[in-house]
Amino acid sequence: MKKREDVAFASKIGAIAAAAGSAVGLGNIWRFPSQAAEGGGGLFVIFYLVCLCFFGVPLFISELMVGRASKQDASRCFQVLAPKTAWHWVGVIAVLVSIIVLGYYVVVCGWTLYYFWQSLTGALNHITDFQGAFNDFQANIPLQMILMVLFSILTAAIVLGGVSHGIEASCKILMPLLFLLLIGLAIRALTLPGASEGFVYLMKPDFTKLNGSVLLGALAQTFFSMSLGMGAMLTYGAYCADDMNLPKSSMTVALVNALVAVLASLMIFPSAFALAAPGENMAEILKEGGPGLLFVTVPKFMLNLPGAMIWSSAFFLLVSLAALTSTISLMEVSTATLYKKFGLSRFVSTMIILVIVIALGALCTYSPSAFIMSDYISAKILMPVGGFLVSIFVGWRMDRNLVKVQFTNGGTLPYGGGLLKAFSFILRYVAPAVIVVIFIYGFI
Numbered sequence: 001m002k003k004r005e006d007v008a009f010a011s012k013i014g015a016i017a018a019a020a021g022s023a024v025g026l027g028n029i030w031r032f033p034s035q036a037a038e039g040g041g042g043l044f045v046i047f048y049l050v051c052l053c054f055f056g057v058p059l060f061i062s063e064l065m066v067g068r069a070s071k072q073d074a075s076r077c078f079q080v081l082a083p084k085t086a087w088h089w090v091g092v093i094a095v096l097v098s099i100i101v102l103g104y105y106v107v108v109c110g111w112t113l114y115y116f117w118q119s120l121t122g123a124l125n126h127i128t129d130f131q132g133a134f135n136d137f138q139a140n141i142p143l144q145m146i147l148m149v150l151f152s153i154l155t156a157a158i159v160l161g162g163v164s165h166g167i168e169a170s171c172k173i174l175m176p177l178l179f180l181l182l183i184g185l186a187i188r189a190l191t192l193p194g195a196s197e198g199f200v201y202l203m204k205p206d207f208t209k210l211n212g213s214v215l216l217g218a219l220a221q222t223f224f225s226m227s228l229g230m231g232a233m234l235t236y237g238a239y240c241a242d243d244m245n246l247p248k249s250s251m252t253v254a255l256v257n258a259l260v261a262v263l264a265s266l267m268i269f270p271s272a273f274a275l276a277a278p279g280e281n282m283a284e285i286l287k288e289g290g291p292g293l294l295f296v297t298v299p300k301f302m303l304n305l306p307g308a309m310i311w312s313s314a315f316f317l318l319v320s321l322a323a324l325t326s327t328i329s330l331m332e333v334s335t336a337t338l339y340k341k342f343g344l345s346r347f348v349s350t351m352i353i354l355v356i357v358i359a360l361g362a363l364c365t366y367s368p369s370a371f372i373m374s375d376y377i378s379a380k381i382l383m384p385v386g387g388f389l390v391s392i393f394v395g396w397r398m399d400r401n402l403v404k405v406q407f408t409n410g411g412t413l414p415y416g417g418g419l420l421k422a423f424s425f426i427l428r429y430v431a432p433a434v435i436v437v438i439f440i441y442g443f444i
């Protein structure tokens with residue numbers, strides 16, 4: 001019984017919840033709004049949604065397919081489908097990238113824990129200068145270290161429990177909860193006096209901002225938020241049942257993912273404008289604000305609500321938990337590799353990865369440049385490169401018949417005609433070409 005739980009999701013809805021749990025995380029609530037602020041508001045949102053439909057969904061399906069068809073960990077799935085080729089390096093690199101990303105991701109997860117704790121104890125209520133408080137916290141390296149280690153241990157504890165119980169069960173409850181709370185908060189933010197300016201800023205595309213780096217930013221955000229190019233969906237694909245509808249499930253995940261990102265922004269932008277001091281140029285502050293948005297603007301907004309403590313505790317708890325469902329999927333990638341490829345026990349595998357992640361997390365806590373570099377190299381370089389290679393693999397190299405079998409579940413789904421053709425066309429031509437163009441354009 002235990003063995004079975006370790007290698008597969010128990011239900012289809014649980015598998016979707018786990019995939020959505022991986023996708024929805026800090027990328028939606030922390031990274032998206034600050035990227036949108038940098039990328040000209042509405043313009044970035046439009047590019048992100050286009051990238052999500054054209055590349056996010058097909059690549060998400062592709063990774064799940066490769067995982068499910070091979071039933072292997074990320075480091076070996078390409079090797080099984082294309083034996084004795086260099087393709088297996090794509091999987092090996094994905095595993096390495098997943099560890100790098102986890103190393104800086106847990107640092108921000110630690111921040112969310114801190115703000116949860118501050119909300120719960122009521123300490124947040126007494127802050128008058130949120131930016132100053134955030135800066136002080138950033139300067140407190142030991143505290144950040146403790147929180148980062150705590151979060152990493154929490155993640156490892158769930159990964160240790162195996163696939164179906166911890167991952168599936170928690171995601172099934174947490175995802176709907178997060179969603180409901182965000183809707184409530186977004187409505188509240190939008191009804192604040194003065195909020196409309198923020199709404200317009202988020203929704204109205206400013207085409208004068210159009211340049212390569214906004215495009216690259218939107219593409220990078222798509223990869224990051226759909227958990228692509230890091231082996232997460234390769235790994236989860238191997239745990240999915242053969243009769244799971246991959247195209248439909250992937251579309252559901254993309255929809256949930258986009259909705260959470262937009263809702264989070266609908267909460268942050270209008271409240272930022274509504275709560276701006278007279279004479280403050282909010283558009284400029286938001287652009288500068290970057291990662292601080294979630295920890296400066298949001299608590300400020302919460303403080304203005306009746307029952308501030310309850311709202312902000314619930315919010316930061318759910319952000320932490322959304323992040324947790326993502327760190328679990330990231331840690332599972334390398335743990336599964338040690339576990340399946342090297343035959344180590346799940347316990348030993350998890351412990352090894354835990355130690356590595358804590359070491360990387362410590363580096364990113366001490367050195368802000370290591371933190372920024374990790375985000376930049378992984379999201380803007382390695383993930384798009386990984387996505388490019390996956391699309392070439394499924395588009396050109398993977399056995400045609402196998403692609404069809406995976407896409408249509410052996411002919412039982414009515415997707416064998418136009419939909420499969422469109423899918424193949426995107427993977428063969430559109431995605432590789434666009435990724436290359438945006439990639440080059442983003443750097444010049």
Ligand code: PHE
Pocket residue numbers: 022023024025026027028101224225226227228230232326327329330
């Ligand atoms: N998609 C997650 C987020 O948006 C991050 C993540 C990336 C998780 C890659 C797993 C793998 O926060």
